[in-house]
Amino acid sequence: MRILFTCRPAYGHLFPLLPLANAARAAGHEVVFGTGEAFVPKVRELGFEAHRAGLGIAEAEAEAKQRHGEDAGFLDLALTTFGELLPRSLLDDLTPLLPDLRPGLVVYEMSDVGAGVAARRAGIPVVSVAIARSMPPEVLAVAAERLRPLWGTLPADALFGDACVDIWPDSIRDPGTAAVPKVFRMRPTPYDPDVPLPPLPEDGFVYLTLGTVVFGATQVLRRAIHALARLGVDVLVALGPGDPSTLGPVPENVRVAGFVPQAEVLEHAGLVVHHGGTGTVLGSLAAGLPQLILPQGADQFANADTLSALGAAKSLAGDEITMPAIEAAARELLADPTARTTARGIAAEIAGMPTPARVLDELVSWSQERSE
Numbered sequence: 001m002r003i004l005f006t007c008r009p010a011y012g013h014l015f016p017l018l019p020l021a022n023a024a025r026a027a028g029h030e031v032v033f034g035t036g037e038a039f040v041p042k043v044r045e046l047g048f049e050a051h052r053a054g055l056g057i058a059e060a061e062a063e064a065k066q067r068h069g070e071d072a073g074f075l076d077l078a079l080t081t082f083g084e085l086l087p088r089s090l091l092d093d094l095t096p097l098l099p100d101l102r103p104g105l106v107v108y109e110m111s112d113v114g115a116g117v118a119a120r121r122a123g124i125p126v127v128s129v130a131i132a133r134s135m136p137p138e139v140l141a142v143a144a145e146r147l148r149p150l151w152g153t154l155p156a157d158a159l160f161g162d163a164c165v166d167i168w169p170d171s172i173r174d175p176g177t178a179a180v181p182k183v184f185r186m187r188p189t190p191y192d193p194d195v196p197l198p199p200l201p202e203d204g205f206v207y208l209t210l211g212t213v214v215f216g217a218t219q220v221l222r223r224a225i226h227a228l229a230r231l232g233v234d235v236l237v238a239l240g241p242g243d244p245s246t247l248g249p250v251p252e253n254v255r256v257a258g259f260v261p262q263a264e265v266l267e268h269a270g271l272v273v274h275h276g277g278t279g280t281v282l283g284s285l286a287a288g289l290p291q292l293i294l295p296q297g298a299d300q301f302a303n304a305d306t307l308s309a310l311g312a313a314k315s316l317a318g319d320e321i322t323m324p325a326i327e328a329a330a331r332e333l334l335a336d337p338t339a340r341t342t343a344r345g346i347a348a349e350i351a352g353m354p355t356p357a358r359v360l361d362e363l364v365s366w367s368q369e370r371s372e
Contacts, residue, residue: 001364002030004103006090006115009036009056011240012211012277013109014043016131018191019356020107020165020363021048027360032101034094034115051097054090054114057081075139082111083146090114091150098122105367107165110134116161117150125367127163127184132278132299133306134159134176163366165359167282169349172306184362187353188282192261201234201255204270206330209238209262210296211277218246220294220321224273227326229254231334236265263287271333273326276300276315281307288347290339292329294321312342 003024007013014035025031025048033043034053043050055063064080065072091114098118106126108115119126134157135143144158155162163182168174177183206228210221221237228235229251237250238260250256262280266272266287274280276295281303284291291313293304304315314329316322333339354362 001104001367002032002102003105003107004032004034004098004101004115006034006053006094006106006108006112007039008054008086008109008112009039012279013111013131014039015191015279016167017107017109017129018046019189020129020186020360022191023356023360027357029360029364032103034090034097051101053093053097054112055086057086060085060089075142079143079146083143087112087114087117087147087150091118094118095121098124104371105363107363110159110164113147113159113161114150116155120151120155120161125163125370126161127165127182127363127366128160129165130160130167130174130177133168133174133302135299140176165363167278169285169346169353171346171349172285172310182366184359184366185353186359187350187355188279188286189356190263190279190283190286192263193259195259195261197261197264198236198255198257200265200268201236201253203268205234205236205268206231206271206273207236207238207265207269208273209240209280210275210294211240211280220296222247223321223323224294224326225250225254227323228273228330230327231330233270233334236260236269238262238265271330273330276303278303282350285312285343285346286350288340288344290333290343292316292326292333294326310342312339312346314339 005017005021007017021031031048033048033050036054036056037052038056040050040052060081063085064077068076095118106119106124108128109131110128116126147158157179160180164177164180165184165186166177167186167188208224235254237256239258244256266283272284272289273292276293293313293315295301295304295317307313308315316325
């Protein structure tokens with residue numbers, strides 16, 4: 001079967017699809033990607049056929065600012081960017097591509113809604129993949145209205161469509177998937193770039209990352225580095241595509257790397273301090289590690305609130321993110337076993353969820369049944 005995967009041109013949107021895409025390739029299926037122009041070469045480097053489809057996020061944001069003006073509110077800009085410009089551009093690019101590609105199944109990450117619309121119109125089975133927590137109900141309601149002209153008759157959920165792959169374990173399950181008629185549960189599986197494991201400190205070090213998109217939070221990262229260096233343990237900082245020179249001099253017990261094989265790093269860490277992105281949240285839980293979350297945008301605040309309420313993490317946001325507060329919260333997490341015990345319970349849940357290979361088989365059977 002030919003399977004088309006689509007994603008926004010960003011690491012946090014591409015990487016969550018790769019466990020399923022790799023499982024499909026390993027099973028002998030033909031895998032094709034559609035993504036923004038900037039990421040077409042990156043996808044091809046991974047060995048997949050790739051086609052340009054849809055605007056990049058920065059392009060859409062610039063167009064939204066031009067439409068609303070520089071003084072527009074965040075919500076107006078976000079809804080125009082993600083509820084109109086991005087899905088419309090993807091729909092326009094995919095519509096003529098689908099008859100040529102003739103996929104038997106379309107898989108899109110949940111924010112790439114235009115792929116769901118295009119596949120639905122073409123009569124192709126389509127499933128979304130949860131890569132984050134869903135938006136608050138009041139925001140979803142407005143987003144649904146923005147998306148209605150594209151969908152026509154809205155599916156059960158304007159983001160997830162009529163079928164989705166849900167990667168959240170029961171303890172922290174996202175209520176956004178509850179209304180979706182068909183749900184495939186899948187173990188959250190990290191994709192680690194093919195990079196060498198950097199020299200690691202002794203086990204029990206603090207792992208610090210703000211992900212691949214720092215939202216301009218260089219000051220937050222610097223603050224965290226210097227606060228954590230006071231703990232008397234080693235610190236490993238992963239910058240992803242970031243520039244180490246922006247950090248300035250770092251303390252002697254701090255090591256700075258670019259991309260790292262995060263799952264391997266987490267096997268040796270004692271505490272994870274991060275931005276609250278879904279991949280790092282779930283990867284840290286799977287490793288049974290306590291977390292200090294410093295949310296910077298998107299669904300990261302919801303992730304921080306959810307884990308904090310459960311007792312698996314502590315969080316600091318906005319003006320709370322000071323060096324003394326980071327140091328104090330990190331010390332408490334290292335000394336108090338409560339968060340680690342909670343995380344280990346969730347790790348057992350994650351280990352019992354279906355693998356990507358098993359879910360891929362279910363998706364193929366489901367799509368074949370729908371096509372008959």
